[in-house]
Amino acid sequence: MMKCAAALALLAGSASAFAPASVGPNAFTRVGATLPGAAVDSNGNNVAVKDLLTNVESSGLLTKVAQSGLLSNAAAAGISLKKLEPLLELAAENPDILIIVEAAGPELLPILPKLIELAPPALPLLASAVTISPGLLSVAGLASFGAAAGAVITIPDDTVLEVAAQTLAVGALGAAGVASLAGSAILGKITK
Numbered sequence: 001m002m003k004c005a006a007a008l009a010l011l012a013g014s015a016s017a018f019a020p021a022s023v024g025p026n027a028f029t030r031v032g033a034t035l036p037g038a039a040v041d042s043n044g045n046n047v048a049v050k051d052l053l054t055n056v057e058s059s060g061l062l063t064k065v066a067q068s069g070l071l072s073n074a075a076a077a078g079i080s081l082k083k084l085e086p087l088l089e090l091a092a093e094n095p096d097i098l099i100i101v102e103a104a105g106p107e108l109l110p111i112l113p114k115l116i117e118l119a120p121p122a123l124p125l126l127a128s129a130v131t132i133s134p135g136l137l138s139v140a141g142l143a144s145f146g147a148a149a150g151a152v153i154t155i156p157d158d159t160v161l162e163v164a165a166q167t168l169a170v171g172a173l174g175a176a177g178v179a180s181l182a183g184s185a186i187l188g189k190i191t192k
Contacts, residue, residue, distance in 0.1 A: 052112050061119060068123035074130045078191040087190075134188035141180030148173035 039047040056062070065071065074080075151169035156162050 048110075052116070055113055055116055059116060059120070061116060064120045064123055068127050070123055070127040070130065073127045077130045077187075079130060079187075083190045129183070130187070132187075134184040134191065137180050137184035137187065141177045141184060144173045144177035144180060148177065 041047055041050065148170045151173065152166055155166045155169065157166060
């Protein structure tokens with residue numbers, strides 16, 4: 001629990017801690033190291049990332065994470081930073097993964113502020129979700145796929161509205177199935 005509290009304390013620093021100190025004109029800045037087309041400030045910081053961190057700070061997201069009980073429930077479920085180390089080592093051993101994530105960065109940056117806006121209402125749900133066993137999540141994922149197939153079979157496709165209902169049901173239930181199976185796999189690996 002102390003590790004989680006220490007990690008939260010490190011992350012709870014203000015966004016201004018991530019901004020570089022004022023430097024003189026002879027200082028080295030990595031303006032050329034940013035992604036092509038990215039807007040940067042005078043110090044070479046990506047403006048979108050800086051705005052995102054400021055948004056995280058102003059919304060009090062980390063405080064809300066602490067208040068939601070997510071970290072306590074994760075610790076009770078056996079999830080700790082120590083168990084996340086193999087995932088970090090995997091990323092370190094395979095730099096191709098990091099290149100893919102970095103390449104996806106420009107497309108993901110516009111989505112992140114919306115995720116931060118939607119995160120606080122989802123925290124109680126996440127706090128409850130980490131206590132669910134991976135086996136139960138797998139069963140829920142398979143049931144969701146079965147329900148999607150059932151929707152295709154039971155909903156007739158005689159009109160455009162019925163086809164739209166089929167598509168909506170398959171899309172929602174299929175996404176829930178994929179999310180459940182992926183969550184089950186991740187929880188299974190980090191709660192062993």
